[in-house]
Amino acid sequence: MPTSLEMRCRSLLDELGLLPSDASLSAAPLSGGVASDIARVAVGDQLYCVKFALPKLRVAADWFAPVERNFAEYSWLQTVASIAPENAVHLYGHSGQAHGFVMEFLAGKDTYLLKTEMLAGRGQESEAAAIGGLLARIHAASTVPGFDASPFANQTDFHAIRIEPYLVHTATKHTDLAPMIHDMADALFTADNVLIHGDVSPKNIMFRGTHPFMLDAECATMGDACFDLAFCLNHFILKAVHVPARRADYLTFCSTLWRAYAPQITWEDAAGLEARLCRLLPMLMLARVDGKSPVEYLNDPNRDLVVSISSPLIRNPVPALSQLVEIIEQYLGSS
């Protein structure tokens, strides 16, 4: 018999010693998640956020992902707490048996989810800069000698939940672009020099005041920094396509994020990373139309637009982000 979310939360909090015997508990599921059961849990007047990994994701295509990724996520959050404590949720414990963990519930009048703000046309450039700065800090810290990469040898999971559904699957629908996409997929799979989050998207970034909190790190692995950058910039571009009134601003967010990030690149040549970012970004754009996880808010004409912008950029990549943004701007301006 399936166990209710509330019972699972109760059992996890009990296992972690967070449930006084006389305490009342209530759990309310949080919306938005496709990969997990996640809930706001109140124990007396103490609030928690409890998250369990789902074995099969709630998307249209069959997409199974190992539940151990819940530990990768917890480890990533712990690592960020040591690198950037002001950008990290408080953690209360993880259970390997339940594939669940407990963290602080972010709340308050100055707390918001970036996706909600951007789709409502209220995204701000300072948010893009804050994300770029934070991402670079985390990436850079993971390349310093002595960094403990042992919880993040997750390339196989990363292949299953990122490389296959976004790149390999998309290549089957665009056979002319498949060689370029496969080259990138292979390179991403073998890279292991930087700790990446793997799902840097406005739906996984909350702000409290001026501080970004990156959540949902279940794809975390040692990998290539260009993945996190391209993944996030792709979301800015798709939102620029979707919200015409903020089109120019949201495209500018790409350059703003990169400007905040680039000065902190210590582990490799910045131009090389930028060139990989510019190759991967149009592939991810295409993947959000024809991959296993299509973006839900684009209408048909905008989906077609994304395919026509991204395909030539995959075929003939440009080396600089400013060029790429300019090309996209021209396309959108003439659409």
Ligand SMILES: Nc1ncnc2c1ncn2[C@@H]1O[C@H](COP(=O)(O)OP(=O)(O)O)[C@@H](O)[C@H]1O
């Ligand atoms: N610690 C938290 N505090 C408050 N809200 C949260 C917290 N973690 C996640 N959320 C909310 O729940 C949603 C889903 O959480 P997420 O970790 O992204 O799950 P999934 O893996 O299912 O996408 C987020 O988009 C956010 O709105």
Ligand SMILES: [Mg+2]
């Ligand atoms: Mg999420």
